[in-house]
Every structure is written in C-alpha cells, then in structure tokens.
Amino acid sequence: MEPKIHIVTDSTAYLPAQYLEDNPHVHVVPLTVNCGGEIMEDWVENNERFKEALDKLSKQDAIPTTSQPAPGQFAEQFRPLIEQGCEIIAITISSKFSGTIQSALNAASLVGEDKVSVVDSCSSVAGLRMLVEDAAAAALEGRSRQEIVTMLENKKHRFEVLLVPSSLEHLRRGGRIGGAQALVGSLLNIRPVLYIRDDGIIDVLEKVRTHKKALMRMIQEMPEGSTRVSVGNIYAEDAMGSLRKLAEDKLGVEVTIQEVGPVIASHVGLEVVGLFFEVPEAEDK
Incomplete structure (x- = not known):
C-alpha cells in the first residue's frame, strides 16, 4: 500500500531506476540541457549523447546551458496526487544553483498550497538524493508531512561535496567559482x-601537485564517523574507483556510487571526480 505522502524531486538527485521502481511514491521532474541547439532532458541515460554534443560545442568555444522545469511540469505531478487524496513534499536542487524551487512553489500555488510542502535541499546530486531517500522512508513509516519537513530542515546542511576537476572552464563561464577563479588556465601542475560553500559558490579547499594527493586530501576532509558516503564521476571512472577504495579503507563501510547526469556535467565539465558525505550529527556545527 502506497503511503499518504508522496515525494517529488528533480532530476539532479539522479535516483537509480530500480529505486524509483521500488518506491512508486517518489516522482522526478527533469531539468533540461541545451548543448549547441540539441536539447535533452537530464537523465543519466543521455550522458553519451551529451558528451558527443559537448565535443562539437567545444570546437565552437561555447558551453551548454541548463533550464529549470516549468511550473506546469511540477503541477502535472502534483495535481493527480492531490486528487487521490495524497499530500506532497517537493525537495529541489539548491536555490543557489537553480530556480527549480521557484517553479515548484509556483506549481504548489496553482494546485493547492495546503497540500504541498516545498523544501530547498541546499544541495544536489548525492545530498539531494539522500534527503529524498530519508523523506521517502519516513513517509513509508507513516510520519506526518510536518514531521518529515522538520527532519529535512534539520538535516539538509549536513551534506558535503568535494570535487577534483581537470579544468575550471565550465565553472568559470558559469560564474560559480570564487577563490578558484585565480586558478583558471593554470592547472598544468x-x-x-x-x-561548495553555503552560498553556492565553488571555492578551493587546497591546491596539491598530483591527482593522488588530491584524492587523499578529499579523504582527509571526511569525518571518521561518516556512514553515508558516495563517490561519483563524469568520465573519470579510474579516479572514482581509487577514491572509493580510499574511502572504504578509512571508514570500513560500503561507499556507494552516485550517478551524475548532463545538467551537473554542464556546470563542472568532464573528467571530474566527486566525494559526497553526510557529516555525522556529533560533528555537525
């Protein structure tokens, strides 16, 4: 039996197809990417198509652009659920990264705000995914909408993201780099x-001389008590495998692989490896 509360999120959570099949009370609204006139939805299945389009676009000295869902796309998800007597919690990519949350809020006002709660995840990718998973599990347990929203608000600032890119060009053009701006064009050595700072700007934690040292520095930043850890990559599978082993060796827990799709790749570029973790409550500041 499906729970009374349904969870709606956006595609930057990159939830696995099997998870969505096993949790029919979780729904996804996609963002889109325009890569040199080729428009595609933000599904992991479109990664190869995106890479091919990006290769062509790079020869024109241009970068792709991304678009948030229209309010109507959220309303299409909300309306039938409300008609069935369900309540909804919409959890979106950080408002610092995208205007997606505004589309969800506008949709809620169209269909009945008293039945919809909209939560800014202050994150994306694994941080957003973990919040969605927690909300979906709480809904299955029969917790109320307000209880779940309170839980999400209390947890959402505990997710950290570390990245090692091969280039800063996409971040520079997207205007998302702070102190990292000084490194543009100088990554040779x-x-x-x-x-990612709380204001959505990407900044430098540390500069090191080798890729191996960069991976080790990421691991050092992860607290000993971390139990929810993921690694991800955009065409950097070998580096991701090394990072995963380092994390598992440190923590003694299984480290999951986080898929990443075209929207995030549009902002950070290709050949990027990432580490995502939830800071244990005792470590939370």
Missing part, C-alpha cells in the same frame, strides 16, 4: 580540491 596543480590539482585543486574544491568544495
């Missing part, structure tokens, strides 16, 4: 470890 430097591997910057980047992190």
Whole structure:
C-alpha cells in the first residue's frame, strides 16, 4: 500500500531506476540541457549523447546551458496526487544553483498550497538524493508531512561535496567559482580540491601537485564517523574507483556510487571526480 505522502524531486538527485521502481511514491521532474541547439532532458541515460554534443560545442568555444522545469511540469505531478487524496513534499536542487524551487512553489500555488510542502535541499546530486531517500522512508513509516519537513530542515546542511576537476572552464563561464577563479588556465601542475560553500559558490579547499594527493586530501576532509558516503564521476571512472577504495579503507563501510547526469556535467565539465558525505550529527556545527 502506497503511503499518504508522496515525494517529488528533480532530476539532479539522479535516483537509480530500480529505486524509483521500488518506491512508486517518489516522482522526478527533469531539468533540461541545451548543448549547441540539441536539447535533452537530464537523465543519466543521455550522458553519451551529451558528451558527443559537448565535443562539437567545444570546437565552437561555447558551453551548454541548463533550464529549470516549468511550473506546469511540477503541477502535472502534483495535481493527480492531490486528487487521490495524497499530500506532497517537493525537495529541489539548491536555490543557489537553480530556480527549480521557484517553479515548484509556483506549481504548489496553482494546485493547492495546503497540500504541498516545498523544501530547498541546499544541495544536489548525492545530498539531494539522500534527503529524498530519508523523506521517502519516513513517509513509508507513516510520519506526518510536518514531521518529515522538520527532519529535512534539520538535516539538509549536513551534506558535503568535494570535487577534483581537470579544468575550471565550465565553472568559470558559469560564474560559480570564487577563490578558484585565480586558478583558471593554470592547472598544468596543480590539482585543486574544491568544495561548495553555503552560498553556492565553488571555492578551493587546497591546491596539491598530483591527482593522488588530491584524492587523499578529499579523504582527509571526511569525518571518521561518516556512514553515508558516495563517490561519483563524469568520465573519470579510474579516479572514482581509487577514491572509493580510499574511502572504504578509512571508514570500513560500503561507499556507494552516485550517478551524475548532463545538467551537473554542464556546470563542472568532464573528467571530474566527486566525494559526497553526510557529516555525522556529533560533528555537525
């Protein structure tokens, strides 16, 4: 029996197809990417198509653009659920990264705000995914909408993201780099470890000389008590495998693989490896 509360999120959570099949009370609204006139939805299945389009676009010295879902796309998800007597919690990519949350809020006002709660995840990718998973599990347990929203608000600032890119060009053009701006065009002998600040700007945690040292620096930043850890990559599978082993060796827990799709790749570029983890509550500041 499906729970009374349904969860709606956006595609930047990159939820696995099997998870969505096993949890029919979780729904996804896609963002889109325009890569040199080729428009595609933000599904992992479109990664190869995106890469091919990006290769062509790079020869024109241009980068792809991304678009948030229209309010109507959220309304299409909300309306039938409300008609069935369900309540909804919509959890979106950080408002610092995208206007997606505004589309969800506008849709809620169209269909009945008293039945819909909209939560800014202050994150994306694994942080967003983990919040969705927690909300979906709580809904199955029969917890109320307000209880779940309170839980999400209390947890959402505990997710950290670290990145090691091969280039800063996509981030520079997207206007998302702070202190990392000084490194643009000078990565030949430097591997910057980047992190995402609360204001959505990507900044430098540390600059090291080799890729191996960059991976080790990412691991050092992860608290000992971390139990929810994921690694991801955009055409950097070998580096991701090394990072995963380092994380598992440190923590003694299984580290999951986080898929990443075209929208995030549009902002950070290709050949990027990422580490995502939830800071244990005792470590939370």
